[in-house]
Amino acid sequence: MNSKGRAKPRIAVFKFASCDGCQLSLLDAEDELLGVADAVDLVYFPEVSRRMLKGRYDIGLVEGSITTHHDAERIQQVRRQCRKLITIGACATAGGIQALRNWQEVDEFVRAVYATPQYISTLRLSTPIAEHVPVDFELRGCPINKRQLIELISATLAGRKPNIPTYSVCMECKRQGNVCIAVAQGVPCLGPVTHAGCGALCPTFNRGCYGCYGPMESPNTGSLSSQFRILGQSDQQIGRAFRGFNAWAWQFRKASEECDQS
Amino acid sequence: MSKATPRIRTIKVPYLARVEGEGGLFVKLKGDQVTDVKLKIFEPPRLFEAFLRGRHLTEIPDIVARICGICPVAYQMSAVHAIERAMGVTVDPAIRLLRRLFYCGEWIESHALHVFMLHAPDFLGYPDAIQMARDHRALVEQGLRLKKAGNRIVTLLGGREIHPVSVAVGGFYRVPTENELAVLGDDLKRALDESVAAVRLVAAFEFPDFEQDYEFVALSHPLEYPFNEGRLVSNKGLDIDVADYENHFAERQVAHSNALHSLLHGSGSYLVGPLARFNLNFSRLPDVAQQVARECGLAVPCRNPFRSIVVRAVEMVFAFWEALRVLREYRQPASSRAEVPDRAGAGCAATEAPRGTLYHRYEIDDGGLVRLAKIVPPTSQNQKRIEDDLWRFVSQLASRPNEEVTWKCEQAVRNYDPCISCATHFLQLHVERG
Numbered sequence: 001m002n003s004k005g006r007a008k009p010r011i012a013v014f015k016f017a018s019c020d021g022c023q024l025s026l027l028d029a030e031d032e033l034l035g036v037a038d039a040v041d042l043v044y045f046p047e048v049s050r051r052m053l054k055g056r057y058d059i060g061l062v063e064g065s066i067t068t069h070h071d072a073e074r075i076q077q078v079r080r081q082c083r084k085l086i087t088i089g090a091c092a093t094a095g096g097i098q099a100l101r102n103w104q105e106v107d108e109f110v111r112a113v114y115a116t117p118q119y120i121s122t123l124r125l126s127t128p129i130a131e132h133v134p135v136d137f138e139l140r141g142c143p144i145n146k147r148q149l150i151e152l153i154s155a156t157l158a159g160r161k162p163n164i165p166t167y168s169v170c171m172e173c174k175r176q177g178n179v180c181i182a183v184a185q186g187v188p189c190l191g192p193v194t195h196a197g198c199g200a201l202c203p204t205f206n207r208g209c210y211g212c213y214g215p216m217e218s219p220n221t222g223s224l225s226s227q228f229r230i231l232g233q234s235d236q237q238i239g240r241a242f243r244g245f246n247a248w249a250w251q252f253r254k255a256s257e258e259c260d261q262s
Numbered sequence: 263m264s265k266a267t268p269r270i271r272t273i274k275v276p277y278l279a280r281v282e283g284e285g286g287l288f289v290k291l292k293g294d295q296v297t298d299v300k301l302k303i304f305e306p307p308r309l310f311e312a313f314l315r316g317r318h319l320t321e322i323p324d325i326v327a328r329i330c331g332i333c334p335v336a337y338q339m340s341a342v343h344a345i346e347r348a349m350g351v352t353v354d355p356a357i358r359l360l361r362r363l364f365y366c367g368e369w370i371e372s373h374a375l376h377v378f379m380l381h382a383p384d385f386l387g388y389p390d391a392i393q394m395a396r397d398h399r400a401l402v403e404q405g406l407r408l409k410k411a412g413n414r415i416v417t418l419l420g421g422r423e424i425h426p427v428s429v430a431v432g433g434f435y436r437v438p439t440e441n442e443l444a445v446l447g448d449d450l451k452r453a454l455d456e457s458v459a460a461v462r463l464v465a466a467f468e469f470p471d472f473e474q475d476y477e478f479v480a481l482s483h484p485l486e487y488p489f490n491e492g493r494l495v496s497n498k499g500l501d502i503d504v505a506d507y508e509n510h511f512a513e514r515q516v517a518h519s520n521a522l523h524s525l526l527h528g529s530g531s532y533l534v535g536p537l538a539r540f541n542l543n544f545s546r547l548p549d550v551a552q553q554v555a556r557e558c559g560l561a562v563p564c565r566n567p568f569r570s571i572v573v574r575a576v577e578m579v580f581a582f583w584e585a586l587r588v589l590r591e592y593r594q595p596a597s598s599r600a601e602v603p604d605r606a607g608a609g610c611a612a613t614e615a616p617r618g619t620l621y622h623r624y625e626i627d628d629g630g631l632v633r634l635a636k637i638v639p640p641t642s643q644n645q646k647r648i649e650d651d652l653w654r655f656v657s658q659l660a661s662r663p664n665e666e667v668t669w670k671c672e673q674a675v676r677n678y679d680p681c682i683s684c685a686t687h688f689l690q691l692h693v694e695r696g
Contacts (some may be wrong), residue, residue: 017306020282020683021331021424027375028423030410034402037392048379050279050672067306097328100313118629122307143331143424201421205428206598207435210324212425240317245328 005104009157012044012057014078016064016071016127017098022089023047023063029146036150040157055081059156065091065098065126072123072132078180079133084156085238087129088149090142094214095248097142099126104250128248137162140254142212142245143198163219164195166217188228190241193219193251213244235259269293273656273668280380280390282332283682286519289652292658295568299652301645301675305682306466314635319345319602319626325546326637330683331424332375335368335416336615338429339490340622340637345431349597349602349628350608356595357433358490359516363443363588364419364429365489365613367679370412370453371423372616373536373574373581376679377517378405381571384673385467390642401463404456408578411453415446415585433599443589452591454582458554461575465558470670472655473565474541477526478538481614486538486548487580490613495542496532504612507621513638518689524643534618535678536573567677568653573687574679604630612675614639617679641680648678 013023027033027048043053058084066072079085087093095102102125129135139152148164155162165171169191173180180188182204189208191200195216202209215221221242228238241258242252275287284305290298310329317325326341327334339361346353378401379391388394395402413423418438420426428434479500483492495501502510514523526532541563544552555576564573610623618640625634655674659667
């Protein structure tokens with residue numbers, strides 16, 4: 001509690017199936033971390049503290065996807081404890097890279113079952129948080145952008161809309177002054193259909209965008225697939241391009257499944 | 263709490279804090295006798311080895327990075343070396359240097375995070391670094407500065423701290439110019455001095471009197487402190503080529519853990535990570551790191567796992583020194599990466615992640631697609647060793663109140679900086695319909 005009177009906003013960080021990278025983004029904001037910690041009370045953040053206070057929480061940040069029965073129940077409890085629930089990153093927002101299991105053949109699962117069936121349980125699908133409970137905001141990225149996270153926390157506490165653009169990576173790429181890698185070098189690039197937020201890192205590093213921020217607001221994936229074919233990509237390659245860190249996001253899912261059928 | 267010691271006590275930590283990932287701890291005592299110790303890992307499996315199959319070899323570095331947000335560079339490094347071996351690709355010496363620099367950055371950010379934010383609060387009696395900052399603001403700020411210096415290296419080379427985008431099989435998508443690297447120089451020189459001070463600072467903590475006869479396992483290279491190359495050696499006679507790894511180490515599944523335990527044939531549990539590297543490679547540390555280690559009373563071999571916090575700080579000194587060496591020697595190569603053919607092959611590699619040896623093996627088909635992937639992360643190798651430590655450590659503490667035993671046990675686990683997210687991704691699978 002704040003000695004100056006008003007209680008500080010209580011923030012909790014929850015982890016589901018994930019790599020820990022998105023919650024680490026908060027610790028990677030080295031210049032802002034102690035300031036944030038002064039402004040809010042991080043009352044439940046097991047990666048950082050052995051002090052774990054019970055809810056309610058003003059903001060719950062949720063990392064990771066739902067892959068077990070236990071976690072499917074836990075997210076319901078988490079939702080009840082949080083006034084605002086924000087998902088951070090591709091796992092929580094789109095099911096993450098582990099959603100690649102969602103297309104695995106049943107046979108393969110069954111074969112694996114007999115190795116050690118009694119010890120491990122996992123659901124057949126890896127699903128985003130919003131398939132289980134209402135979510136107040138989904139922050140994209142694999143990993144998220146720490147500046148966007150701090151903007152989002154500030155905006156949520158102030159009750160205003162966060163300044164997080166929903167246009168494509170192409171806009172950021174132009175702003176970086178990059179020459180278009182797809183047009184100039186014929187490199188397949190998911191930039192036109194991918195949500196902004198990274199600052200167009202991959203084209204800046206001389207490679208095509210691989211879509212780690214997931215689909216932008218209104219992606220024309222069909223048109224991009226056609227463009228990839230003109231660049232000589234096979235359906236298998238195009239399918240794999242959409243089946244990455246945001247494979248289960250419906251726009252990318254649809255685009256990759258179209259490649260399976262043709 | 264009642265004064266009388268109950269005959270049977272259990273120490274439970276349902277959710278271990280200040281480690282990466284989800285694990286718990288269960289210890290059972292009968293009188294003063296420890297009867298059970300379990301490091302429970304309930305982090306859900308993510309099954310990387312399964313879905314890597316069918317992916318193209320060029321996609322592997324990006325995918326395996328997602329195993330761990332704290333040490334993505336380690337996964338990228340083990341992967342590219344294993345695939346390059348499978349494809350018979352050799353890289354430019356400048357690429358080799360840049361990869362060492364990349365690893366320096368990751369060791370620094372990971373070690374600084376652990377030393378200052380995750381482990382130091384145990385020694386100073388705080389639940390976390392944020393509470394600790396109220397009384398020791400300068401200490402926490404120092405840690406954050408060091409961490410930032412490491413992150414700056416990774417960001418410069420890879421675009422961002424977490425899941426950097428530049429690593430390619432055969433080299434990098436883009437390499438920096440000499441001038442772009444040179445801007446790190448002043449920052450790194452300052453940080454080198456500050457890291458020496460950090461060693462002295464953490465060496466002054468109080469350490470429990472606890473030593474074990476470990477088998478230390480790490481890479482060892484004749485000329486340098488190990489990152490990406492070397493033979494796999496131990497203090498008890500192991501000395502093998504990494505290609506023989508699977509003939510000496512085996513993984514075993516246990517009921518209470520979603521991570522496989524890795525065992526060294528013949529001798530069971532073993533220890534990987536900073537303590538092992540330090541003990542096996544002390545003579546390859548630069549003078550500045552050797553000196554401050556000696557000055558702080560770190561003798562080789564150091565067998566007290568609680569002192570691993572000091573060893574991590576010494577490794578930060580090394581990493582800053584090594585980063586400055588790379589800055590001096592680096593000349594931009596003509597090509598940022600070697601051509602990699604699409605052909606069938608198999609290859610393995612081990613590199614030294616911040617938490618210890620990380621082994622990868624891949625089989626690639628003639629279309630360049632992964633046929634088989636095997637990954638053994640450091641924490642699954644240390645898991646058994648952590649439990650062995652706890653068996654003995656708890657017996658020393660048996661007469662103490664539960665609360666103290668609990669915290670000390672947590673601290674003992676954190677000696678290993680376990681990365682549970684890493685450890686659980688490599689499992690056979692049981693499906694429940696739902």
